[in-house]
Amino acid sequence: MRIVVDVCGADLGYQEVIKGALMPLEAGKDFTLVLSGPEEEIRRRIDPRDVDKYGIEFLNAEEVITNDEEPVAAIRNKKFSSMVVALRALRAGEVDGVLSTGSTGALLAGATLIIGRIKNIDRAALTILVPGISGPTVFLDVGANMDCSPKQLVQFARMGTSYAKFLFGKEEPSVGLLNIGSEETKGNKLTLETYRELNMSDLNFVGNVEPNDILDNDFDVVVCDGFSGNLVLKTIEGVADSIGLVLKESIKANPLTSLGGFLAKPAFRNLKKILNSDEVGAAPMLGAKKPVFKAHGSSDRYAIAKGIVNLIDFIQAGVIEEITKTVEEETY
Amino acid sequence: MRIVVDVCGADLGYQEVIKGALMPLEAGKDFTLVLSGPEEEIRRRIDPRDVDKYGIEFLNAEEVITNDEEPVAAIRNKKFSSMVVALRALRAGEVDGVLSTGSTGALLAGATLIIGRIKNIDRAALTILVPGISGPTVFLDVGANMDCSPKQLVQFARMGTSYAKFLFGKEEPSVGLLNIGSEETKGNKLTLETYRELNMSDLNFVGNVEPNDILDNDFDVVVCDGFSGNLVLKTIEGVADSIGLVLKESIKANPLTSLGGFLAKPAFRNLKKILNSDEVGAAPMLGAKKPVFKAHGSSDRYAIAKGIVNLIDFIQAGVIEEITKTVEEETY
DSSP: OEEEEEEETTOOOOOHHHHHHHHHHTTTTTOOOEEEEEEHHHHHHHHHHEEEEETEEEEEEOOOTTTTTTHHHHHHHHHTBHHHHHHHHTTSSSSEEEOOOSOHHHHHHHIIIIIBOOTOOSSHHHHHHHEHHHHHHHEEEESSOOOHHHHHHHHHHHHHHHHHHHHHOOOSSEEEEEEEESTOOSSOOOHHHHHHHHSSSOOOEEEEEHHHHHTOOOOOOOOOOOHHHHHHHHHHHHHHHHHHHHHHHHHHHHHHHHHHHHHHHHHHHHHHHHHHHHGOOEEEEEEEEOOOEEOOTTTTTHHHHHHHHHHHHHHHHHHHHHHHHHHHHHOO | EEEEEEEESSTOHHHHHHHHHHHHHTTOOOOEEEEEOHHHHHTTSSSHHHHHTTOOOEEEEOOOOOOTTOHHHHHHOTTBBBBHHHHHHHTTTSSSSSEEOOOOOHHHHHIIIIOBBOOSSSSSSSEEEOOOOSSSSEESSSSSSOOHHHHHHHHHHHHHHHHHHHHHHSSOOOEEEEEEESSOOSSSSHHHHHHHHHHSHHHEEEEEEEEEEHHHHHOOOEEEOOHHHHHHHHHHHHHHHHHHHHHHHHHTTHHHHHHHHHHHHHHHHHHHHHGGHHHHHHHEEEEEESOOOEEOOOHHOOOHHHHHHHHHHHHHHHHHHHHHHHHHOOOO
């Protein structure tokens, strides 16, 4: 098993990604680590004895794709960027999976343009695990496809189901449709039509999901168009941030509340776990022919390490093969 | 000034609505209170001396429209419901405004079918004030119109601007477009096209707004289609609830965190203020020809009292006349 980790793009810098990438090796995980990025810079941050000991390899890449760049243009023009070099190695079969903390849009464009989509899948979807109170939910599309058709949402549901089978070990993961009400008659044109399509499918469709149900984790998979998904995701992050800010300031307001805040600290940590997407490591670009994982830009070493382990498990479980099979069996 | 308060539909029951409706009178606010609902039931809950003292009037209505009913059918069929009776009195010019805690959908349908829309307004919009960290933002549409055109969103922006002028006393309230990114190139077909239309308009359009900006209050008015608006609103409420629940349970987990939670209580109250839509009283159905205000179903007496004061101020400020004028000046 050979895994490329793109060291560029993380908010905390190369050092943190490299530290995280080494952790699974140090813990005895059996795989070959390939680091893509400026080789000299990377080597300067690793103990040469570790390079020898673990047989770490390098894909030298001097360019970096940033978050501000138009994704498709960036993938096309920056052929020597750490991301493109990693994806090309994956396409060539030189490695088995890619993990990157870089631009989400560029990684998705790269997964589509360089790796290609699974047959019968119209669009790849950006997939995340929403942590939630009693466990994570597979949530897609959270930002790749702005305007979707009902047929695409059903494909997302199929891909999400295969992924949830692997993640949660369930035979028939439940699928929900993100909507503004639980009743069948609620929603816009897209959700009304998608409800009917999902209801007629062989998936374990259990109905509409209101956004709060995602955090309560009543469903294994929740599908929506990328605009709605991204909106919900950004709202969750925004509310969590605002709450954090207000609480912090209100708690600092006087000595008693400060003491209270200090004593209640473990409770706040608990909260962070539920809202923090880093807790779930990284998530795949579902629909790509080969394993491409996106880790949060704000990932620390532990999130990177967890993401690599997720990726290796994903490859070993054959999730992409499962999706390919399911989609081929699709009846329409 | 004559105001009808629909006493049916609040989660806390008639008693709480009546208590709240009396509060502005007790505080010396000058208006005639008309209570719509089952007269006998209402009278049993008011001191007869108050009825005389304040000259309280009654619109007897034995039927109630519930939240489960299909809005348009409910408005058409329940002619003797507290809501329809109130709206008819408004249409007939017997009163100057209506406040109701009842079904949002039915109230909107009633505002459209019984009161009618302002000329040149295609659709009325459900408008709320999102409390936010440094003050409220006018946010519409939050659930009335599932699929919208760019033209409708521009109308929402016009109506929201007139409302924000009144609320915040600003000459040129800033208008934002709810979107998944701040760049002009971000979004789905609807937001991309609406961005261009708003940009060409005479409104003080300042660009795209990500959901977290709503809580930060960088904008006076934020517009979107009713599906997206409702999704964001439900997410805010869902996250706030989940956070509350998790914090409560984590705080109860041991004596030290319990003590901490107790000491930090004032900080949590602060938080509630920012997320709780009751803090802003009630909000109008913008686009209706006459003032129809919706108060949250969970409103307590203080929220009802505040809502009535909001409604009276709204009428006295001539917001609807202002909207009517602005929309007539519309250049396309």
